[in-house]
Amino acid sequence: MRLKALQQSFAASLQRQGDADLVPLIQQTYGLHPAQRLAVYRNNVVLNALGSLRDTFPVVVQLVGEDCFAGTAQRFILAHPPQQACLSAYGGRFATFLAEDPATCVLTYLPGVARLEWARNIAYYAPDAPILTVADLQTDSLDTLMLTPHPAFTLLLEDHPVYSIWQWHQQPSDTLLLSATGEGVAISRDAVGNVDMTLLSPVQTVFLQTLQSQPLAAALEAACAVDPALNVTEMLTLLLDGAFFQPGSSS
Numbered sequence: 001m002r003l004k005a006l007q008q009s010f011a012a013s014l015q016r017q018g019d020a021d022l023v024p025l026i027q028q029t030y031g032l033h034p035a036q037r038l039a040v041y042r043n044n045v046v047l048n049a050l051g052s053l054r055d056t057f058p059v060v061v062q063l064v065g066e067d068c069f070a071g072t073a074q075r076f077i078l079a080h081p082p083q084q085a086c087l088s089a090y091g092g093r094f095a096t097f098l099a100e101d102p103a104t105c106v107l108t109y110l111p112g113v114a115r116l117e118w119a120r121n122i123a124y125y126a127p128d129a130p131i132l133t134v135a136d137l138q139t140d141s142l143d144t145l146m147l148t149p150h151p152a153f154t155l156l157l158e159d160h161p162v163y164s165i166w167q168w169h170q171q172p173s174d175t176l177l178l179s180a181t182g183e184g185v186a187i188s189r190d191a192v193g194n195v196d197m198t199l200l201s202p203v204q205t206v207f208l209q210t211l212q213s214q215p216l217a218a219a220l221e222a223a224c225a226v227d228p229a230l231n232v233t234e235m236l237t238l239l240l241d242g243a244f245f246q247p248g249s250s251s
Contacts, residue, residue, distance in 0.1 A: 163185045
């Protein structure tokens with residue numbers, strides 16, 4: 001068997017797609033049948049990926065319980081095995097899987113919590129990049145000034161109060177009061193590497209959402225449409241304090 005075919009067969013075995021091509025090539029040692037030796041590798045792959053998902057989605061684990069999470073995560077791992085050697089990059093499709101898996105699909109808020117935790121993971125591991133400063137806004141061309149989202153920035157617009165759910169699980173109390181509406185959340189990373197989350201008002205959400213694809217002046221105009229009494233200084237303070245964007249350029 002050529003090396004490429006051997007590697008493909010081994011990868012298929014790790015995904016439980018059959019061992020028939022490999023078993024004849026493996027020696028029986030330490031009293032283990034070749035199929036048992038393959039099972040050891042398969043088990044290690046699943047356990048490593050499961051541990052990574054558990055670390056990335058701790059509140060999801062708390063919401064569904066360890067047993068349910070382990071079963072759901074193992075189904076996810078077999079359906080969507082890691083494609084990169086770095087497991088910190090694994091789990092981007094987990095929220096979608098939770099929305100479709102029979103064991104969790106009834107918990108309609110759960111995918112949103114998973115998206116929030118994945119955004120926190122992105123923020124933590126994102127590459128360093130310049131952060132917007134006051135000097136970057138000192139220009140006469142606000143009508144054309146385009147800003148670039150920082151690699152650590154994610155804007156979530158959820159139908160459920162996922163920020164409130166996540167925050168409660170950091171310091172659980174006897175009661176959890178949730179709004180009946182969704183929440184907008186901005187996730188980023190500060191100058192010293194800490195992941196920050198900002199619960200946004202509707203006008204702040206519109207402002208940051210528009211700013212991802214339109215000039216600063218257009219984003220302020222969109223925010224004014226939501227709140228005619230918009231405080232522009234507060235919007236710019238949000239923009240500068242949040243480390244959401246990099247310096248841009250005039251389009």
